[in-house]
Amino acid sequence: MWDIAVVGAGPSGSTAAYLLAKMGFKTLLLDMKNFPRSKPCGGGITLKAGKLLLKLNLPLEPVEAYHKEVIVRGYGREVVVSTSSNEYAIAVVRRDQFDKRLLDEAISNGVTFRVSKVYGIKKRGESLRLLGANEEARYVIGADGANSIIAISSGIRGPWDKRDLIIGVEGTAPYYEKLTFMVDAAPYGYGWIFPRANDSNAGVGGMVEKSSEILSSFRSFSLKYHVKMDGSWIIPAGGHEKPIARDRILLVGDAAGLADPLTGEGLYYAIRSSLEAAKSLESEEPSEEYLKRMTPIIEELRAKRRAAKIIIPRIRFFFDLFTSYPEIARRYMLTSIGKVEFKDFWRWSVKKIPRALVKSKLGI
Numbered sequence: 001m002w003d004i005a006v007v008g009a010g011p012s013g014s015t016a017a018y019l020l021a022k023m024g025f026k027t028l029l030l031d032m033k034n035f036p037r038s039k040p041c042g043g044g045i046t047l048k049a050g051k052l053l054l055k056l057n058l059p060l061e062p063v064e065a066y067h068k069e070v071i072v073r074g075y076g077r078e079v080v081v082s083t084s085s086n087e088y089a090i091a092v093v094r095r096d097q098f099d100k101r102l103l104d105e106a107i108s109n110g111v112t113f114r115v116s117k118v119y120g121i122k123k124r125g126e127s128l129r130l131l132g133a134n135e136e137a138r139y140v141i142g143a144d145g146a147n148s149i150i151a152i153s154s155g156i157r158g159p160w161d162k163r164d165l166i167i168g169v170e171g172t173a174p175y176y177e178k179l180t181f182m183v184d185a186a187p188y189g190y191g192w193i194f195p196r197a198n199d200s201n202a203g204v205g206g207m208v209e210k211s212s213e214i215l216s217s218f219r220s221f222s223l224k225y226h227v228k229m230d231g232s233w234i235i236p237a238g239g240h241e242k243p244i245a246r247d248r249i250l251l252v253g254d255a256a257g258l259a260d261p262l263t264g265e266g267l268y269y270a271i272r273s274s275l276e277a278a279k280s281l282e283s284e285e286p287s288e289e290y291l292k293r294m295t296p297i298i299e300e301l302r303a304k305r306r307a308a309k310i311i312i313p314r315i316r317f318f319f320d321l322f323t324s325y326p327e328i329a330r331r332y333m334l335t336s337i338g339k340v341e342f343k344d345f346w347r348w349s350v351k352k353i354p355r356a357l358v359k360s361k362l363g364i
């Protein structure tokens with residue numbers, strides 16, 4: 001029997017397995033696909049995610065491009081924000097290569113990797129049995145992505161509600177120089193261009209409950225920016241309202257629904273939750289410990305969800321504020337890359353909005 005079986009070898013699963021093997025646990029990592037495998041994703045790694053990888057001695061590799069400057073454009077206006085230091089705001093990777101590097105790192109630190117699809121999980125005394133893989137472990141980490149079998153078959157949570165989900169459609173575009181977000185590219189969402197070394201990843205995303213037109217938004221976007229579609233997938237962002245652990249089973253990353261409800265950023269939260277899950281397994285009560293460790297992150301995601309409910313339906317109004325008062329945009333970027341806490345940004349901007357409103361009305 002394994003000490004721990006991690007199901008799913010994306011960034012969350014490989015990070016958790018790597019840390020657990022280093023902590024001395026006999027760790028099995030399972031994925032239904034062999035690597036490298038593709039995963040619909042912009043491949044944007046924020047500075048806070050990159051710094052966390054560095055802290056864990058995990059490779060942020062191979063990076064196609066580092067971007068210090070971010071352009072936000074829409075409704076005929078634009079704002080340019082930049083890190084004032086030498087640090088990047090967003091590094092861009094190709095997910096097939098990045099995920100393979102993390103998996104290789106886990107394997108070279110003692111993790112056993114097997115390709116096998118898991119169909120369910122069953123308790124049998126002190127062990128947890130993984131159906132389909134024919135393996136048993138004392139603890140299981142569900143890192144099996146947005147449609148997690150581990151989450152559903154263990155009964156930790158039911159399937160996602162539409163309101164918990166963001167959908168993204170992405171593809172390959174020619175090389176563009178600047179990393180750009182387009183706030184008018186999709187209703188209740190946005191478009192992005194993430195330049196890599198010789199081409200760009202580009203796409204549109206939006207809230208599932210409001211995004212019946214996401215494919216037509218992608219069509220117009222792709223005609224404008226010459227994007228060839230590669231794939232689409234959901235991003236669960238409602239995990240902060242649902243259970244994420246029970247008994248000896250912990251959910252991490254997309255399986256736990258931990259993406260940022262405002263931006264859809266999932267990689268930082270995938271790595272962070274895996275770190276907290278791995279540390280929790282040192283305790284006598286891992287699921288209680290995991291919930292305790294995750295509380296500040298869950299609270300941050302809850303606050304972002306509340307902000308998203310206000311901002312996303314009124315994006316034009318808020319973007320006008322951003323452009324008339326670029327300090328709001330700059331501070332928001334600092335929040336996204338982990339330099340300012342979201343609650344401090346929100347408090348600060350609520351105070352600034354009346355002045356920004358006057359400026360935007362007067363056009364000054």
Ligand SMILES: Cc1cc2nc3c(=O)[nH]c(=O)nc-3n(C[C@H](O)[C@H](O)[C@H](O)COP(=O)(O)OP(=O)(O)OC[C@H]3O[C@@H](n4cnc5c(N)ncnc54)[C@H](O)[C@@H]3O)c2cc1C
Nearest residue numbers: 008010011012032041042043044118145168253254266267
């Ligand atoms: C279009 C799009 C663009 C995005 N862009 C960004 C971005 O630029 N930056 C960012 O931070 N986030 C982005 N995200 C979100 C990000 O991709 C996810 O949050 C991230 O991949 C979550 O990592 P994970 O390891 O939890 O899950 P995943 O990367 O989905 O990995 C899950 C793994 O589990 C395996 N698996 C699934 N089911 C089973 C099973 N039954 N048995 C065995 N194995 C199984 C899968 O094969 C997969 O390898 C984007 C998402 C989408 C859809």
